[in-house]
Amino acid sequence: MSARAGHKYIFVVGGVMSGVGKGIATASIGKILAARGLSVNLMKIDPYLNVDAGTMNPTEHGEVFVLDSGLETDQDMGNYERFLGRDLGPEDYMTSGMVYRSVIERERNLGYEGKFVEAIPHVRDEIITRIKRAADIGDTQVTVVEIGGTIGDFQNALFIEAARVIKMKNPADVLFVMVSYLPVPGTIGEMKTRPTQHAIRELNSYGVQADIIVARSTHPLDQKRKEKLAIWCNVESDHIVSAPDVDSIYDVPLNFERDKLSETILRALHLEVPGESDFGEWKDFAKKMHGGAREVKIGIVGKYFDTGDFVLSDAYLSVIEAIKFSAAHLGAKAKIDWLNAKHYQQDPEKVKELGDYDGVLVPGGFGETGIEGKILAIQFARENKIPYFGLCYGMQLMTVEYARNVVGLKDANTTEINENTPHPIIAILPEQIEKLKNKNYGGSMRLGAYPCLLTDGTIARDAYGEVEVSERHRHRYEVNPDYIAQLEGAGLVFSGKSPDGHLMEIAELPRSVHPFMLGTQAHPELKARPLTPHPLFTAFIKAAMEK
Numbered sequence: 001m002s003a004r005a006g007h008k009y010i011f012v013v014g015g016v017m018s019g020v021g022k023g024i025a026t027a028s029i030g031k032i033l034a035a036r037g038l039s040v041n042l043m044k045i046d047p048y049l050n051v052d053a054g055t056m057n058p059t060e061h062g063e064v065f066v067l068d069s070g071l072e073t074d075q076d077m078g079n080y081e082r083f084l085g086r087d088l089g090p091e092d093y094m095t096s097g098m099v100y101r102s103v104i105e106r107e108r109n110l111g112y113e114g115k116f117v118e119a120i121p122h123v124r125d126e127i128i129t130r131i132k133r134a135a136d137i138g139d140t141q142v143t144v145v146e147i148g149g150t151i152g153d154f155q156n157a158l159f160i161e162a163a164r165v166i167k168m169k170n171p172a173d174v175l176f177v178m179v180s181y182l183p184v185p186g187t188i189g190e191m192k193t194r195p196t197q198h199a200i201r202e203l204n205s206y207g208v209q210a211d212i213i214v215a216r217s218t219h220p221l222d223q224k225r226k227e228k229l230a231i232w233c234n235v236e237s238d239h240i241v242s243a244p245d246v247d248s249i250y251d252v253p254l255n256f257e258r259d260k261l262s263e264t265i266l267r268a269l270h271l272e273v274p275g276e277s278d279f280g281e282w283k284d285f286a287k288k289m290h291g292g293a294r295e296v297k298i299g300i301v302g303k304y305f306d307t308g309d310f311v312l313s314d315a316y317l318s319v320i321e322a323i324k325f326s327a328a329h330l331g332a333k334a335k336i337d338w339l340n341a342k343h344y345q346q347d348p349e350k351v352k353e354l355g356d357y358d359g360v361l362v363p364g365g366f367g368e369t370g371i372e373g374k375i376l377a378i379q380f381a382r383e384n385k386i387p388y389f390g391l392c393y394g395m396q397l398m399t400v401e402y403a404r405n406v407v408g409l410k411d412a413n414t415t416e417i418n419e420n421t422p423h424p425i426i427a428i429l430p431e432q433i434e435k436l437k438n439k440n441y442g443g444s445m446r447l448g449a450y451p452c453l454l455t456d457g458t459i460a461r462d463a464y465g466e467v468e469v470s471e472r473h474r475h476r477y478e479v480n481p482d483y484i485a486q487l488e489g490a491g492l493v494f495s496g497k498s499p500d501g502h503l504m505e506i507a508e509l510p511r512s513v514h515p516f517m518l519g520t521q522a523h524p525e526l527k528a529r530p531l532t533p534h535p536l537f538t539a540f541i542k543a544a545m546e547k
C-alpha cells in the first residue's frame with residue numbers, strides 16, 4: 001500500500017437517494033481543483049458485482065463508457081473525462097466484482113498463506129491497494145473518488161470502510177464530501193433538511209464524519225437551512241454548498257466556485273495554492289452551451305429509450321454531449337429528438353417524419369430490435385439527402401442498406417441478425433466466433449483504442465485534418481472483406497481503414513452524391529470533449545446546419 005506521502009484524497013458519497021448528480025459533483029470538484037492549478041485524478045467505484053459495466057443493459061444502467069484501454073465502465077467516467085479534458089486509465093475504475101475476483105484468485109493461488117480470507121481485512125485492503133494504485137499512477141496531487149450508491153446500502157459499506165481507514169491513517173490528507181438531496185415536497189412547498197440529517201447520521205455510524213455537504217435540490221439552499229444543517233450535521237456552515245438544479249451541467253464547477261468551494265477544500269486539506277482559479281476557455285464554453293441563436297434539429301434513431309412509462313436518454317449520453325459540443329462550437333443549439341426505430345418498423349410511412357430534421361443519427365446498438373426500422377431511416381436519409389451520421393451499428397447498417405438498395409443484394413444483412421443471410425455484408429471475426437461458442441461474453445469484444453488511416457480527399461480526412469487517428473471501439477462484427485470490392489464498385493467509399501487495410505473503419509458517400517453520409521465503426525462520441533469537440537460530429541452538425 002504505497003502512494004506518495006502527502007497525496008490528497010477526497011471521497012464523495014451520496015445521501016438520501018441516487019440520481020441526484022453525484023458524478024457531476026465529483027467531476028466538478030475535480031474541475032475546480034484543476035482550475036487552481038492542481039494535478040487531479042478522478043476515480044469511480046461501482047459497488048455492483050459485475051466485473052465491468054460491459055454486460056449491463058443500457059436501458060437499466062445507462063451508457064457503457066469505454067476507455068482507451070478497452071475497459072468498459074460507467075457513464076460517470078465519461079463525465080470525468082469531459083470535465084478534466086483528459087483520458088483516464090483502467091486503474092481509475094473499480095467494481096466490487098473486480099475486487100472480489102482479485103481476492104478469490106489470490107486465495108486460489110495460496111496467496112493468503114493458509115489464513116481465513118475475510119471481508120475485513122482482505123477485501124477492504126484490496127480496495128485500499130487499488131485506490132492507492134490509481135493515486136500512484138501519473139503525477140497527480142489529488143484523487144477524487146466517487147463511491148457509487150447511497151449511504152446505507154449494504155453494497156458500498158466496504159468501500160466506505162476502506163476510505164475510513166485511509167483517513168484514519170492520514171487525517172490531514174483526506175476529506176469526505178456528502179452529496180445529499182433536500183426535497184421540496186409540492187404539498188408543503190418548503191425545503192426539508194431532515195433526510196440529509198439522517199444520511200449524515202448513517203455515515204457517522206460508519207465512523208466517518210462528513211467534512212463538506214453538497215446540498216442538491218430543485219432550489220438554492222437558504223441561510224436558515226444552511227445553519228440548521230450545520231448544527232445537526234456537525235459541519236461548518238461555510239462547508240455546505242448550495243447546488244440547485246441547473247440547465248447545463250457545465251455550469252456546476254462555476255457555481256461551486258461562487259460558494260468558494262475550492263478555497264474550502266484547499267484549506268481543509270492543508271494545501272497552499274497561490275493565485276486565483278483559472279477556468280481558461282471553460283467559461284466561454286459553458287456560456288455557449290446555453291445555446292446559440294440558430295437551432296439545429298437532430299433526430300436520433302435508437303431503441304434504448306423506454307423504461308416502463310418513462311423515456312430515458314442515458315444510454316446515449318456521450319452521443320448527446322458530443323452533438324451539443326459541436327453545435328455550441330458552431331454557434332448553434334442542438335434540438336435532439338428521440339425517434340424510436342421500432343415505430344418505423346410497425347409503420348414504414350412514419351419514417352417520412354425524418355424530412356423535418358436537419359440531420360439523422362443512428363447510434364450504436366446490439367441485437368435485432370428495431371433493425372429494419374433503422375435501415376428504413378438510413379434509406380430515407382440517403383435518398384432525401386439528409387445529413388446522416390452512423391456510429392458503430394449505425395455504420396454497419398448504413399453498409400447493409402447500401403448493399404440492399406444500391407448494390408442490389410436483396411436480403412443482405414449482418415450475421416448478428418441473420419446467420420444464414422445469402423449476403424453477410426457485416427460478419428463476425430473468426431476469433432470472436434470462438435469466444436461466443438465458449439459463452440465468453442464479458443470484456444471480449446473489439447474494445448478500446450485502435451488506429452485508423454484516412455484516405456485523402458474524403459470527408460473524414462478533411463474533417464479530422466490528419467492522416468492517422470485513434471478512436472475507441474466496442475463491437476464484435478466488421479464489414480465483411482469479401483464484399484468490399486463490390487460495395488466500392490457501387491460507389492461506397494471506405495475512407496478509413498485499419499493500418500493493415502483489413503478492417504473498414506469509416507464508410508462514406510462522395511460529396512457529389514450526398515451532402516454528408518458517413519458512418520464510423522468506432523465510437524467517436526467517447527472522445528468528444530468540451531474544449532475539443534469531435535471533428536466528425538462538427539462536420540455532421542455543420543452539414544446539418546447547411547441543409
Ligand code: GLN
Pocket residue numbers: 363364365366367391392393394396416474475476477478
Ligand atoms: N452490434 C454491433 C457489433 O457488435 C455493433 C455494436 C455497437 O454498435 N457498439 O458489432
